[in-house]
Amino acid sequence: MTDCIFCRIVRGEAPCGKIYEDDRVLSFLDIGPINPGHTLVIPKAHYATLFEAAPEDLCACIAVAEKIAVAVFGAMGAGGLNLLQNNLRPAGQRVDHIHFHLIPRHVGDGFFPNWPAKSYGPGEMEKVLERIKARL
Numbered sequence: 572m573t574d575c576i577f578c579r580i581v582r583g584e585a586p587c588g589k590i591y592e593d594d595r596v597l598s599f600l601d602i603g604p605i606n607p608g609h610t611l612v613i614p615k616a617h618y619a620t621l622f623e624a625a626p627e628d629l630c631a632c633i634a635v636a637e638k639i640a641v642a643v644f645g646a647m648g649a650g651g652l653n654l655l656q657n658n659l660r661p662a663g664q665r666v667d668h669i670h671f672h673l674i675p676r677h678v679g680d681g682f683f684p685n686w687p688a689k690s691y692g693p694g695e696m697e698k699v700l701e702r703i704k705a706r707l
C-alpha cells in the first residue's frame with residue numbers, strides 16, 4: 572500500500588532502526604517505545620490485521636520474533652518481555668499494517684501489570700464456547 576508507513580519502511584522510503592530483514596519479515600525499533608529496545612516485527616506483505624494475514628507470513632513473523640525476543644531480552648537486561656499484537660481501534664491498533672510488539676519489561680516500569688479479570692456467570696462459558704466453535 573502506497574500510503575502505509577510500514578510499507579514505506581519496507582520499500583526503504585522511510586527510515587527505521589532496522590534489526591533484522593529476510594524475504595518475508597522486517598524487524599525494527601518502535602519509535603515510541605514503552606521501554607528502550609521495544610521492537611516491532613512485521614511481514615513485508617501488507618495485511619491490515621491478523622484476520623487477513625497469510626499463515627506463511629504469520630509463521631515467519633513468529634519464528635523471527637522468537638529469536639529477536641531473546642536478543643532484546645538479553646540486550647536490555649529485561650526482567651520480562653511481552654509479545655503483543657493489536658487488531659482494530661478498540662484493541663489499540665494505530666498502524667494498519669499487522670505488527671508484533673516485543674516489549675522488554677522491568678519491575679515497576681508502569682506499563683500494564685495484570686488486567687482486572689472478569690468472570691463468567693452461570694452457563695455463560697458454555698454459550699461463549701458454542702458461539703466461537705460454530706465459526707471455526
Ligand code: AMP
Pocket residue numbers: 576585587600601602603604611656657663664665666667
Ligand atoms: P499499534 O498501536 O499496535 O498499532 O502500534 C503501532 C506502533 O507503531 C506504535 O508503538 C508506534 O510507536 C509505532 N510506530 C509508528 N510509526 C512508526 C515508525 N515510523 N517507525 C517505528 N515505529 C513506528
Ligand code: ZN
Pocket residue numbers: 572575576577578579616617618667668
Ligand atoms: Zn503496509
